[in-house]
Amino acid sequence: MGKLIVGNWKMNGSIKLVDEFILKINKQAILALPSIFISYVHFKNPELRIAAQDCSIFDGFGAHTGEISAQMLADAGCKYVIIGHSERRKTSNSDAISNILKKLQNVVNCGMTAILCVDERYAELIDEPTSDILKNHLDKVVIAYEPISAIGTGKVSSLKDISNVLADIKNSYFGVKTLYGGSVNANNVKDILSIASVDGVLIGGASLKLEELNKICQISMCLL
Numbered sequence: 001m002g003k004l005i006v007g008n009w010k011m012n013g014s015i016k017l018v019d020e021f022i023l024k025i026n027k028q029a030i031l032a033l034p035s036i037f038i039s040y041v042h043f044k045n046p047e048l049r050i051a052a053q054d055c056s057i058f059d060g061f062g063a064h065t066g067e068i069s070a071q072m073l074a075d076a077g078c079k080y081v082i083i084g085h086s087e088r089r090k091t092s093n094s095d096a097i098s099n100i101l102k103k104l105q106n107v108v109n110c111g112m113t114a115i116l117c118v119d120e121r122y123a124e125l126i127d128e129p130t131s132d133i134l135k136n137h138l139d140k141v142v143i144a145y146e147p148i149s150a151i152g153t154g155k156v157s158s159l160k161d162i163s164n165v166l167a168d169i170k171n172s173y174f175g176v177k178t179l180y181g182g183s184v185n186a187n188n189v190k191d192i193l194s195i196a197s198v199d200g201v202l203i204g205g206a207s208l209k210l211e212e213l214n215k216i217c218q219i220s221m222c223l224l
């Protein structure tokens with residue numbers, strides 16, 4: 001299997017941009033879209049791999065105004081769900097570790113893969129009981145290391161830091177798949193993907209530029 005290339009659009013995009021991507025995106029990419037675009041994209045191109053950027057702590061259906069459950073995301077065509085992104089942890093009180101674990105459980109129960117984001121505080125995940133829940137679902141979880149200092153700043157973490165942290169995570173979680181995220185672009189992705197403990201990248205800003213995202217996919221395929 002090739003490297004995982006995940007583009008996180010965050011709160012960006014429009015139907016016009018989505019239409020452009022549907023036509024020309026490299027099929028290796030996974031797009032984490034604002035939820036409003038998910039069923040539209042899936043309907044127009046069921047082959048495209050779609051991620052959601054979050055899901056509710058509640059499962060199934062119910063009286064939870066404004067929430068979107070993992071079950072609804074799976075039904076709309078999602079195969080992956082990002083959970084615990086530091087931007088959500090900053091703004092949402094539903095993103096304490098205990099709630100992130102509920103979301104993780106909901107995502108895997110619905111047959112999707114959870115992209116669990118960790119930042120410099122990644123060590124908190126290694127504590128019990130977090131580790132038990134994670135260890136039970138390692139085939140359906142990808143852990144993305146996104147240091148806050150590297151997100152949207154243009155300052156990628158040092159290759160040594162990326163290599164060490166992801167190796168540490170892999171050791172703690174029996175070879176779980178890993179991503180690095182934070183200021184990844186077409187110029188630095190080759191060095192990042194060449195690190196042995198890195199299985200892919202989670203890309204913010206650069207994933208909104210179709211040509212750059214496709215170039216990143218091409219670079220990753222040359223590394224196979």
Ligand code: 13P
Pocket residue numbers: 008085146150151152153154181182183184202203204205206
């Ligand atoms: P940038 O690539 O814009 O730094 O964003 C990283 C990120 O937060 C992806 O989830």
